[in-house]
Amino acid sequence: MAAQIDVHFRLSRRPRSVPRARSALHAVLAGWGAGDELLHTAELVISELVTNALRVRVPKDRQVGVRITHSATEGLLRLEVSDAGAGRPELKVPDDDDPHGRGLSIVEELSHRWGVDQRVGGIGKTVWSELKAPGLVPCPATREIAAIAVRSGQSVRLWGEWRTIRSVRSEQQATGGVVVVLGLADGPPLRVPAHEPLAVRGSGLSFPSRDGKDSPE
Known part of the structure; x- marks a missing residue:
């Protein structure tokens, strides 16, 4: 199907x-x-x-x-x-x-x-x-998650547009914080703090339970 x-x-x-x-x-x-x-x-x-x-x-x-x-x-x-x-x-x-x-x-x-x-x-x-259900118009599920949780293949809303993520890696800063480097399908990599919230859609989104034990299939 x-x-x-x-x-x-x-x-x-x-x-x-x-x-x-x-x-x-x-x-x-x-x-x-x-x-x-x-x-x-x-x-x-x-x-x-x-x-x-x-x-x-x-x-x-x-x-x-x-x-x-x-x-x-x-x-x-x-x-x-x-x-x-x-x-x-x-x-x-x-x-x-x-x-x-x-x-x-x-x-x-x-x-x-x-x-x-x-x-x-x-x-x-x-x-x-x-x-x-002929009248349905599906649209990708969207959630706001921390940058550290973003995965390759998902799309992130940046500067008013959806950008596909090709790669994700994290870097330790000298100050002790963590920065996530997002490789984009088009344009230079984006560096964002690990806990910065980002609007994400695409594969791997889940509906977690209140106890946090449910996960993507």
Whole structure:
């Protein structure tokens, strides 16, 4: 699927990760101009996918990966949730008095299509759902971070324009401070104090948890 832009992040294996996934998804889609109906549907789907992933038995240090992409060609929003567990989820028909087992039925009902893939280059699987979203206009996620956290391949807003970062290195000053040297795709390198905030967009942006344990996938 040819996506214009994608956002990816990881979540710790805790129940609070479900509302955090919903919140992060809402922030992304709102920035892309999603309407209330799509927001509601996407939040329901991501909630079920993350809930199912958290129920899978895996080592405690394994996190849940979330990826949000959009294809302008197909007009589809794709939600992916990855876990390190074995097996494949299956649709079930629970008893009327059974409160569990309806998650995938909800995903199937709301999705244009959905499926399960083996994780590329890793253990476990990725469960995905695609929703019709022809009106979305994705734009890169933007955050303000310290210069020391900038990575090559990202874009930094400088002098009113977005400049692509080709290289990043740090230098110790005689005064004891640290300076970050950003190599730009065009123009001379930029030297900035390590803790100076910069507006950044591009690969590697994440939605960290309050305890700081969530990280980019």
